[in-house]
Amino acid sequence: MSFADVNIQFLEAAKYTLGLFFLTLLIAIPLGVVICACAMSRFRPVKWLANTFIWIIRGTPLMLQVIVVMYGPGLIFDVPMKNRFLAALIAFAINYAAYFAEIYRGGIMAMPKGQYEAGKVLGMSKASVNGLVIFPQVVKKITPAMGNEVITLVKDTSIANIIALPEIILTAKNIVATYAIIWPLFYTGVFYLLMSGVLTLFFKWLEKRTNYYKA
Amino acid sequence: MAFYQVNNVYKNFGDVKVLKGINLELDEGQVLAIIGSSGSGKTTLLRCLNFLEIPDKADIYLKGENIFSIDNTDSAAASNADESNISEVENGKNIQTDSEKNQPTHAKKAKPEKISKEMRKLIDSKRGHFGMVFQSFNLFPHFNVLKNVTLAAKLKYDAHAPKGFARWSKEAKAARKQAMQEINEKAVALLERVGLGEKLNSYPCELSGGQQQRVAIARALILQPDILCFDEPTSALDPELTREVLKVIRDLKKDGHTMIVVTHEMQFAKKVADKVIFMADGIVEEEGTPQQVFEHPVSEKTKAFLAESEKSIDEE
Structure with missing residues (x-):
């Protein structure tokens, strides 16, 4: 197993890693809003339900959630989950949506009440206040926290190896087991560093772009 | 009847009675200064007049018209149970909704306000009569000065613009463009009026407190309110910046604006106000012209307050 072969295999595996990463974001960002x-x-019951949901999702390991989504349907309803990627995606999207929801909530709570009042006395509708005044400021406020969470997501994709999704870590483990060489496992770190490096730069850029004002 | 008349304003936060029957009257072009120690209810009164708080009871008249009446006090609820003479503006009572997330912290333990949709609608339709300038400016930090001033006016235009396809007709588009242009010009003129013609493209964080407050004044003025309210507009400013803001308010008086100013600046109240109200414990303790209130106060509380405010530290 040459260096080049390992790279080729890892690049193949990165399709799953990146696919899981981007699709999770695509679903979790809007789902978090909901x-x-x-x-x-x-409405109390809705609030209570959402908070219970967040408590369960944040209170259990992501790995366990992946296992539940993968094997739960087969064990409970006798409809086995066929698609490992789909199982991982569902678990990841729900998990990250719960975390995002808390970040959004923190951002909204951090808005001074004077901003709402200013909009109100200016006769702005609730939608205008939320959309034009609150939302852009919340986006800026939560960007650092979101960056943190998104970078964590890149690394968390490795958890999907528990249901044998052939992402980078599982691929490395297979190479280690098959060819009796250990270095590819360590070498995965380079791939994760590259991906998180790009994300770090992206979020730096994003923070800079919204830096034209200070709240 | 006076230009603006407010009768029997009552407001409780939970068990705390903040306003216990306030009456006030104001003629067009007059400036009313409300003074009093912290906790006397002056800010709450102003917030009630701007509908940021809904009073439990109040009757508000503007230009002889009853624009808002409410009576949510217990006695009214009891007497209305068997009478059905609820006037149009009062039919908001006794219907549940809404505990706002932007309620003031001191109201948190209070019962959620009982505001019906009709009441909310009524209030929103009357907001335009009143402008409000806050102690903490409350500019929108992510918009530049010009946009801070024009935003509400532009949204107001769009809210009244033709709906549906008519909105996208050539005429409507041209009219809109014209209107937006006019709003911009008006905003520039107002900003020049408050001495900020140079700062159109600055962001609030780049301005001094005094400049921010003057932007806030221009922002309130563009909607042409009948009455402009100031809630301690200079309390967050140092003496120099205070002076520049008060000068703007004085100039507005010359332009004929009717204003209500809650303030701790006694000199300002003396010189600029036509009428002064001294509030204590939720009632109007003393009212009259500045001469009457400052030179010849009748109430002991007023005398004590004025003496206290003139005392310097080393007299303690």
Whole structure:
């Protein structure tokens, strides 16, 4: 197993890693908005339900959630989950949506009440206040926390190896087991560093772009 | 009847009675200064007049028209149970909704306000009569000065613009463009009026407190309110910046604006106000012209307050 072969195999595996990463974000970012809206709802039962949901998702290991989504349907309803990638995606999207929801909520709670009041006395509708005044400021406020979470997601994709999704870590483990060489396992770190490096730069850029004002 | 008349304003936060029957009257172009120690209810009164708090009871008249009436006090609820003479503006009572997330912290333990949709609608339709300038400016930090001033006016235009396809017709688009242009010009003129013609493209964080407050004044003025309210507009400013803001307010008086100013600046109240109200414990303890209130106060509380405010530290 040459260095080049390992790289080729890892690049193959990166399709799963990156696929899981981007699709999770694609689903979790809007889903987090929904959960956040429920958690901040004035209707008590909805609020209670959302908070319980967040408690369960944040209170159990992601690895366990992946296993539950993968094997739960087969064991409980006798409809086995066929697609490992789909199972991982569902678990990841739900997990990250719960975390995102809490980040959004924190950002919204951090808005001074004067901003709402200013909008109100200026006769702005609730939608205008939320959309034009609150939302852009919340985006800026939560960017650092979101960056943190998104970088964690890159590394968390390795958890999907528990249900044998052939992402980078599982590929490395297979190479180690098959060819009796250990270095590819360590070498995975380079791939994760590259991916998180790109993300770090992206979020730096994003923070800079919203830096034209200070709140 | 006076230009603006407010009768019997009552407001409780939970068990705390903050306003216990306030009456006030104001003629067009007059400036009313509300003074009093912290906790006397002056800010709450101003917030009630701007509908940021809904009073438990109040009757508000503007230009002779009853624009807002409410009576949510217990006695009213009891007497209304068997009478059905609820006037149009009062039919908001006794219907549940809403505990706002942006309620003031001191109101948190209070019962959620009982505001019906009709009441909310009514209030929103009356907001335009009043402008509000806050102690903490509350500019929108992510918009530049010009946009801070124009935003509400532009949204107001769009809210009244034709709906649906008509909105996208050539005429409507041209009219909109014209209106937006006019709003921009008006905003620039107002900003020049408050001495900030140079700062159109600055962001609030780049301005001094006094400049921010003057932007906030221009922002309130663009909607042409009948009455402009100031809630301790200079309390967050140092003496120099205070002076520049008070000068703007004085100039606005010359332009004929009707204003209500909650303030701790006694000199300002003396010189600029036509009327002064001294509030204590949720009631109007003393009212009259500045001469009457400052030179010849009748109430002991007023005398004590004025003496206290003139005392310097080393007299303690």
